[in-house]
Amino acid sequence: MPKITINDQQYEAPPGKTIIEVADEVGVQIPRYCYHPDIGVEGSCRMCLVEVEKSPKLTPACATPIADGMIVRTTTPRVQQAVRYAMEFLLLHHPIDCPVCDQSGECWLQDYYMDHARHTSRYPGTQKTQRLKAHTLGPLVKLDRERCILCTRCVRFTRNVTQTNEITVFHRGHASEIGVAGDRPFDNPYSVNVVDVCPVGALTSTDFRFKVRAWFLQGTSSICAGCSTGCNLRIDHSARALGGGAPGYSATEGTIYRTVGRRNVEVNKSWLCDEGRLSFHTMERWPRLRAAREHGSPRTVAELLPVVHQRFEAIREQYGPAAVAALGSATNTNEALFLLKKYFHNRVDFRLGDEVETYRKRQDDLLRRWDKHPNTRGALDLGLGGDLGGLRGLREMAERRQIRGMWIAFHPQLVGEDAREIVDELRRLVDALEFSVVSATHDFPWMANARIVLPMAGWAEEKGTYTNFAGRVQITARAVAPPGDARPLHLMMSELLALAGVQVSADPAAIFDWIAREVPLYADMDYDAIGPLGIVPPARPAAEIEPETEMVR
Ligand code: SF4
Ligand code: SF4
Ligand code: FES
Known part of the structure; x- marks a missing residue:
């Protein structure tokens, strides 16, 4: 492998890598505007210039492949001066209106000015070119042309990633500017990524702009x-x-x-x-469910869980263990579904509709899939797709009085709407049951007749794991607290299991360790080893592992 020295420290890196890629991997900061690792190299902003020994001119780190024995310096006075000049040039016509710019506080111009420039402008503010501001590029993206530094990241995103080519550079030289050709709206299904990649405040999201600093x-x-x-x-x-x-x-x-x-x-x-x-x-989109109720009367979750347990036990005793079942969903975490399965003695399903048929199917050739649930693969790995027949099968058994008591955990799908047939089936299921417990994130009309209603934490309000279509186990985090008395499903299940005499930690990490001990596919997995990028379980047979990035450009 080639050896390269950066700032007197030697590193080994595979051939074909560029200087900036190696620097990023080893934690050496090189400023950049036009370079983005997932868009391709342009080499136009000149912010990444470095000194390479034996090379008379400064070299753009983003466009220069490494070579064995290469000696690179990123902080010499020559490099610092070149970056200062590049910054001064980029700021010539830039409006100094940071206090009213939505990017302020996370702007690469601000950051690099403080880190590398700190010059006093030699250009009179009165001569700065004025351009179109707050121009609507598409339903979700606005453009402020004065703030654009022409790094062309947005252009290359639509050219190389979505391959829709909406954004382009018009005119030449000093008159160059970004825009969308003709009357074509910039509305491809991935449009807001250009806001993420824009290093300055030129592209902003209509959904987010000016909501918070x-x-x-x-x-x-x-x-x-x-x-x-x-x-x-x-x-x-x-x-x-x-x-x-x-x-x-x-x-x-x-x-x-x-x-x-x-x-x-x-x-x-x-x-x-x-x-x-x-x-x-x-x-x-709907009113959140903040408090528990029984027969419509307000109660607390803590009061009702023992009632729920006693009632399920009584039904099991009177009609046999098969008379009690549960329905989770593929938006519940692995930990919640696993405990649901434990408490309900394997009589658990999760299929509301056609998740199992669609979870691998692409909706387009980039990222989207038809199954609008994050954890169908996890539910299948845990063995939840058994012989209960999904939502429809459970409803039919309830109508035939084969099932009399059920826990229904419902989290709406976050993209699109749950199909009308699913909502109708849920209503019919609740109506057919002798004893129904619904834990839900929102107060939906279909659960009006449920005997007991419990508020449940939703996505971003609970911690746990999801397994994606390809079999990768990833951590979903709690960012905000659930409203009112709402709590995560795994927590309610651990309390029910405790009432049944099974002591379970409420910590998702401990529940995952239990999964790793019992579910062969997840054998030897460790929650702490999952990390920020997730892992494919080592025990998953190679034939079952889907190629993930095959189409992601
Ligand atoms: S709008 Fe933003 S991403 Fe696009 S060229 Fe200008 S500065 Fe770069
Ligand atoms: S997981 Fe699916 S819905 Fe979410 S960003 Fe990716 S493709 Fe879109
Ligand atoms: S980042 Fe290298 S030239 Fe722009």
């Missing part, structure tokens, strides 16, 4: 629950009480303001689809 946000690494791909993302939420907030949340419970693609080259590179990115708004 970046420095008030706290980021939590998690997984999108919008479909079975399981894209990695960061949830940006309020870090402290800000006042106001989205309907259904008080500020102290936490408000999610946006999600941003988190790089995982095995799953989604740096990208999210727009539906998944905005799917956190689904949690605001």
